[in-house]
Amino acid sequence: MSFLEVKNLTYTYSKNTPFFNDAVEDVSFSVEKGEILAIVGHTGSGKSTLVQHLNGLIKPTKGEILFCGQNIWNNEKNISSIRSKIGLVFQYPEYQLFEETVFKDIAFGPKNLGFSEQEINESVLNSAKLVGISQEYFNKSPFDLSGGEKRRVAIAGVLAMKPQVIIFDEPTAGLDPIGRNNILNIIKNYKKEHNATVIMVTHSMEDVALLADKVLVMNNGKKAMFGTPKEIFSDRNKLLSVGLDVPLITNVLLKLNELGFNFESNIITVDEAVNAIINCKGGADNA
Amino acid sequence: MLNDFTLGQYFPTNSLIHRLDPRIKLLLTLGFLILIFCATNIYALTLIIFFVVCLIFLTKIPLKMYVKNLKFILPILIFTTVINLFYTNNGNIILEFWKIKITDYAVVRSIFLSLRIVLLIIISSALTYTTSPNSITTGLESLFSPFKYIGLGRAVHTMTMMMTIALRFIPTLVEETQKIMNAQKARGVNFENGSLIQRIKAIIPILIPLLISSVKSAYDLAEAMESRCYNGGENKTNLKVLKIQKSDYLAVLFFIICCLIVFLFNIVF
Structure with missing residues (x-):
């Protein structure tokens, strides 16, 4: 039994209208505890849609998602408990900030999950430390921070929920090299500390080579390749044919x-x- | 939830109606809306219903799409119908209890009114389904262009530009809202369950990011427009030049015939 398994997942956008579009078509893969899975593919290949299925934000048109062997849609009312176990950091997560202070914003997720006051404090401190946001920032407004800092606060907000699986959708998009390295280190450290599974959507083959244990290559909503980075990068021609490179x-x-x-x-x-x-x-x- | 929002959404099926000049479509829509209220008896109204059914078929847009739009106004429809039942005192009383009297005339009036509202919605949805927001605003700008002779050219342009931008940003805002909603859902917000107060509170984490990003995109857009030398539209020409064609004349002719028949029915019956 795999930790997280996706079976024959298909998702059709705007079904029964002229805009209909198979965003994801018959995709299957699995990922184990403590592994880092990278999902790569050119723009519009269905990566973002795919990852939004994994924590139950989108219900698949066909197929299923098994978390610890359980179909996450078995108990539809319980879907928000899945979202606490499988965290998702969206693309440009800084746009989700809204609270008056950095502390409150990071504490928002844990509070929604019903953590106790003490647990909230603890997890906010931990995740702020993990992303390198020092305590003097806690009383600042998140809107006064720089772009990179905002993103780290937003990531801390998801990490504070202590998910067992964490999904990052292009976490380094639009950051400078230092900001990028910061984020990649955060991912590595969180994985090490919590033995968590990480799923990362990315365009950077360098990041894939550095971090990933497994790679899923998407092309036009379909699974094009799946394997270890070394396996994937040994077939340059196939990568080129789906608009990627080694x-x-x-x-x-x-x-x-x-x-x-x-x-x-x-x-x-x-x-x-x-x-x-x-x-x-x-x-x-x-x- | 937000995916069901279709009011004002262009639905490209390239039908005969789609190809009509937007100016003609705007004027005819207005004309039909007025005509609906001119039809004073059931025969005239039936005729209009027949025209509208033809219109629905001509647009080649699934009936389901129209029904979807009607669902949005169902509460208003029911409310006005019921209120009208009680507020008309003429005619023969057919039902009476306590202080409330319902007359046969009131029933007829309510049915008329609800039918009219339904027709209004269908006709205006037909306009927005078959005309892209951009053509609507180009059409409007062209229709209002005589104002430039009294020194209001700039005002007309500004108004239409504002409309174009507003329409252009509706889908963007819907998409943005969906994104933020998903992001907050991923942080454990529950929009579906909980008490009313909890659900209202759940809106704040959507509203604030949405406001901030809207202001930001407004600034970005303004800068992008200025850096492309936009200066308020004096002597600006359109990419697509509107031209009245044969089918447009036919549509106008059809409308005039409709009008004549409706007025004829009004007088005869």
């Missing part, structure tokens, strides 16, 4: 191979590449 560093090594070098094709991060190049150079010196 990480930049893999491309560099492929080009070097064309020039007569002989690097392995499963190198996907800069660190791996550095090692491979050093070894190669060492080999050349010895020769």
Whole structure:
């Protein structure tokens, strides 16, 4: 039994109108506890629609979503309890901020879930620390913060609910490199602290190579590929055919191979590449 | 919930009605709305109902879409019908209890009124279903263009630009609302259950982000327009130039015939 499993999920937008559109078509995959799953695909490939199914925001037209073996729509009245176990951080989550102070905004989720006063305090402190928002911010208005800070506060608001599965929809969109690294570290740290499952929608193949245990490639609402990053990135032609590419560093090594070098094709991060190049150079010196 | 919101939504089926000039459609809609209230007896009204049924078929838009719009005004419809039952004292009393009297004339009047409201909604939905918001505003601008001879050209343009923008942003706002709602649902807000006060309170987390993002997009839009040299529309031309065609004349002719028959029925019966 998988921790979270999606079976033959299909979703049709605006059914029975001229605007109808299969946003997601017959997608199946599963993810285990403590794993990071990356979902990639070009714009409009159905990624965002897919992830909104996972915590019951959208009801599938066909197919089912099993969380710990239970169909999440079995008990429709209980769907909000699923949302507390499977957290979803939307694209540009800073637009969901509304409270007067940062503290209140982070505490909003836990409060809705009926945490006690003490639990709320504790989880707000924890998640604020995790995202690097210090306590002096707590009494500020969230609207006075910078873009990156707003996003971290918004993420803290979801983390404070202590979900077992957390979904990020393009968490690094529109951030500068430092902001991006911050967010990626937050994801890693939350996963480590809570042994949580992370599902991340992203456009950055570098992030996929660095973080993901599994990759789901979407194309036109259908599952195009599913596997480990190394498996996925070893088939560059297929990735190109769905409008994606391998990480930049893999491309560099492929080009070097064309020039007569002989690097392995499963190198996907800069660190791996550095090692491979050093070894190669060492080999050349010895020769 | 928000997906059901269709009032003012363009429904492209490329029918004969879709291809009519928006100016003609606007004028004819207005004409038909007036005509509905000119039809004073049941024969004239039946005739109009027949025309409207023809119209529904001509637009090639599923009947379901019209019914959906009618559902929105059902409470108002019932309310006005019932109120009218009690507020007419002429005619023969057919039902009497306590202080309330219902006369046969009142029943007829209520039926007339509700039929008229239904027809009003169907005709105006037909207009918005078959005409894209942009053509409606281009049509309006063109219809109001004589005002420029009395120095109101700028005002007319500003008004139509405001309308275009407002219409343009309805779907965006609906989408935005849906997004924010989902984001807050993911944070444990429950919009479906709970007491009335709890549900009203649940609106605040939607309203505030929505307001903020609307103000922000208003600024963005203004800047985008200015950086493309928008300066208030003096001598601005339209991308699509409206042209009256044969089918438009036919539509006008059809309407005039309708009018004549309705007035004829009014006099004869």
